[in-house]
Amino acid sequence: MSGRLAGKVCLITGTGGSMGGSSARMFAREGAKVVGCDFNLEAARATLDAVRAGGGEMVSLEPCDLRDPAACAALVALALDSFGTIDVLFNNAADAHFAWINELTNEAFAQTLDSEVNVVFNLTKAAWPALQAKGGSVINMASVSAWITYQALPGLAHSAGKGAVLSMTRHLALEGRHHGIRVNSLSPGLIETGPTRGLLAVPEFAGPMIDKIMLGRPGQPEEVAAAALFLASDESSFMTAADMRIDGGTTAW
Numbered sequence: 557m558s559g560r561l562a563g564k565v566c567l568i569t570g571t572g573g574s575m576g577g578s579s580a581r582m583f584a585r586e587g588a589k590v591v592g593c594d595f596n597l598e599a600a601r602a603t604l605d606a607v608r609a610g611g612g613e614m615v616s617l618e619p620c621d622l623r624d625p626a627a628c629a630a631l632v633a634l635a636l637d638s639f640g641t642i643d644v645l646f647n648n649a650a651d652a653h654f655a656w657i658n659e660l661t662n663e664a665f666a667q668t669l670d671s672e673v674n675v676v677f678n679l680t681k682a683a684w685p686a687l688q689a690k691g692g693s694v695i696n697m698a699s700v701s702a703w704i705t706y707q708a709l710p711g712l713a714h715s716a717g718k719g720a721v722l723s724m725t726r727h728l729a730l731e732g733r734h735h736g737i738r739v740n741s742l743s744p745g746l747i748e749t750g751p752t753r754g755l756l757a758v759p760e761f762a763g764p765m766i767d768k769i770m771l772g773r774p775g776q777p778e779e780v781a782a783a784a785l786f787l788a789s790d791e792s793s794f795m796t797a798a799d800m801r802i803d804g805g806t807t808a809w
């Protein structure tokens with residue numbers, strides 16, 4: 557076995573999506589045994605096929621809805637039955653409603669918290685006993701929306717959700733420290749992915765959003781996956797309770 561994640565069992569959520577799929581492919585190329593999941597069955601299978609076609613090792617559960625604790629238990633069971641352990645948990649999957657406060661319904665607000673916060677709690681809780689057994693790395697997908705607001709983004713619910721993910725990361729790091737569990741978060745800025753590609757074609761959105769990026773362009777999924785790979789690997793062994801901003805300088809000015 558060779559590679560920066562050689563032999564590590566890495567559970568990644570939302571592997572049917574842009575950053576989850578990119579991470580699954582990159583982690584597998586670095587020698588990880590990948591456990592994926594998504595509630596989008598076809599997209600999840602496409603990633604599974606791509607990883608296996610590239611010679612990587614991966615199993616996947618789809619459809620899997622992480623809002624359901626029973627689905628999270630089934631996903632952990634798949635990881636343990638397939639590979640015997642969990643070394644890395646990358647809580648990447650999330651879904652959000654975007655609306656200004658007058659249009660944001662109570663249901664949409666609650667659904668966003670369910671899809672951004674509860675999914676992280678549900679799966680981390682299900683995986684915790686396995687992580688406690690021999691230590692590991694948990695990576696939570698936060699966002700620059702946990703740190704700043706964008707003029708052009710009606711992100712009230714999303715900011716609440718990602719703010720919670722950021723602060724949960726700190727707390728989980730505290731609880732994990734006695735068991736060799738490191739817990740860190742990623743805060744990407746605007747990344748060109750399935751959910752943002754259409755919006756980037758709208759000048760009223762893309763203009764102010766890209767103006768906020770020092771590097772003058774949106775990020776690519778691989779640029780976030782590379783940071784996740786670092787946090788998953790032992791190269792980040794002295795990092796816990798930290799947040800990595802992959803935002804092209806967005807939050808610096």
Ligand SMILES: NC(=O)c1ccc[n+]([C@@H]2O[C@H](COP(=O)([O-])OP(=O)(O)OC[C@H]3O[C@@H](n4cnc5c(N)ncnc54)[C@H](O)[C@@H]3O)[C@@H](O)[C@H]2O)c1
Binds near residue numbers: 575651700
């Ligand atoms: N795209 C951006 O600009 C950006 C910026 C900052 C943070 N993020 C965060 O990065 C992560 C990945 O985003 P992306 O842009 O790759 O999105 P994406 O929609 O391409 O991927 C997310 C995947 O997660 C799956 N998913 C969502 N909720 C699920 C659930 N409850 N159970 C199972 N699967 C579920 C979706 O089906 C999808 O395939 C998200 O947490 C998102 O909030 C994105």
